Amino acid sequence: KEFRNNVKPNWCPGCGDFSIQAAIQRAAANTGLTPEELAVISGIGCSGRISGYIHAYGLHGIHGRALPIAQGVKLANRDLTVIASGGDGDGFAIGMGHTIHAIRRNMNITYIVMDNQIYGLTKGQTSPRSAEGFVTKSTPSGSIETTLSPLELALSAGATFVAQSFSSDIKQLTALIEEGIKHEGFSIINVFSPCVTFNKVNTYEWFKENIVNLDSFPDYDPSNRIQAMTKLMETGGLLTGLIYQDQSRKSYENQIQGFKETPLAQQDLALTEEQFDHLMAEFR
Numbered sequence: 001k002e003f004r005n006n007v008k009p010n011w012c013p014g015c016g017d018f019s020i021q022a023a024i025q026r027a028a029a030n031t032g033l034t035p036e037e038l039a040v041i042s043g044i045g046c047s048g049r050i051s052g053y054i055h056a057y058g059l060h061g062i063h064g065r066a067l068p069i070a071q072g073v074k075l076a077n078r079d080l081t082v083i084a085s086g087g088d089g090d091g092f093a094i095g096m097g098h099t100i101h102a103i104r105r106n107m108n109i110t111y112i113v114m115d116n117q118i119y120g121l122t123k124g125q126t127s128p129r130s131a132e133g134f135v136t137k138s139t140p141s142g143s144i145e146t147t148l149s150p151l152e153l154a155l156s157a158g159a160t161f162v163a164q165s166f167s168s169d170i171k172q173l174t175a176l177i178e179e180g181i182k183h184e185g186f187s188i189i190n191v192f193s194p195c196v197t198f199n200k201v202n203t204y205e206w207f208k209e210n211i212v213n214l215d216s217f218p219d220y221d222p223s224n225r226i227q228a229m230t231k232l233m234e235t236g237g238l239l240t241g242l243i244y245q246d247q248s249r250k251s252y253e254n255q256i257q258g259f260k261e262t263p264l265a266q267q268d269l270a271l272t273e274e275q276f277d278h279l280m281a282e283f284r
């Protein structure tokens with residue numbers, strides 16, 4: 001309840017994003033956070049609205065730029081738990097450059113991608129996650145591009161926490177978000193989130209029939225990167241659960257030499273009013 005506000009989401013009834021919102025709220029409560037300790041930063045797209053639907057600090061950023069903003073927030077106040085969120089178009093098309101470098105930088109941020117395999121807000125065009133042959137307004141004869149495999153890319157880029165879930169499996173999703181929040185370093189959680197209005201192929205039923213839950217492999221070892229990559233490839237990227245975790249690497253902010261114990265946001269501004277005005281003038 002603590003993380004609920006009185007804003008009514010304007011997602012279409014049945015949109016997968018509702019469950020992701022609920023899972024973030026539950027995971028935040030389960031980890032013992034208060035709204036003052038959480039910042040939710042989002043990009044543009046239907047999913048980008050999420051930062052306004054959670055009672056916490058929030059910033060609805062610009063297209064593809066949720067991660068640079070989230071990293072700025074974390075650097076300014078590393079006492080905050082930072083969640084970045086957005087759609088597959090936001091994170092894997094316009095924002096892909098930022099996504100890859102945020103992964104290899106390994107700041108203590110949880111990035112939740114609401115993957116509906118289409119552009120919903122602009123009324124149904126092909127996204128980097130759409131399958132080959134996928135027919136939309138922008139690809140009336142079917143997409144002729146290869147589908148992007150974001151988690152294989154994340155593993156290649158040195159990710160320390162890689163997970164995937166399905167918005168209908170709120171129990172698994174909540175547990176993975178909790179683990180992502182607790183993980184030291186960058187955690188990427190890709191969530192299949194059906195767009196009931198524009199994607200008539202990747203529906204709830206389609207995911208239920210095609211996803212492969214890691215629970216069915218009791219011997220699976222999430223610390224084995226090669227096995228993670230192999231399993232992802234074997235399942236066509238439809239694997240759900242904790243796919244990979246490296247607990248040996250320190251986060252970026254915990255390796256910065258001379259980083260003061262007090263976060264920047266809580267330090268006194270060691271400037272006179274005149275010096276401050278001069279600094280501001282340089283930015284104009």
Ligand code: SF4
Pocket residue numbers: 010011012014015016017046047116120121194195196197198
């Ligand atoms: Fe959700 Fe699709 Fe509606 Fe957007 S258009 S709110 S993604 S169902």
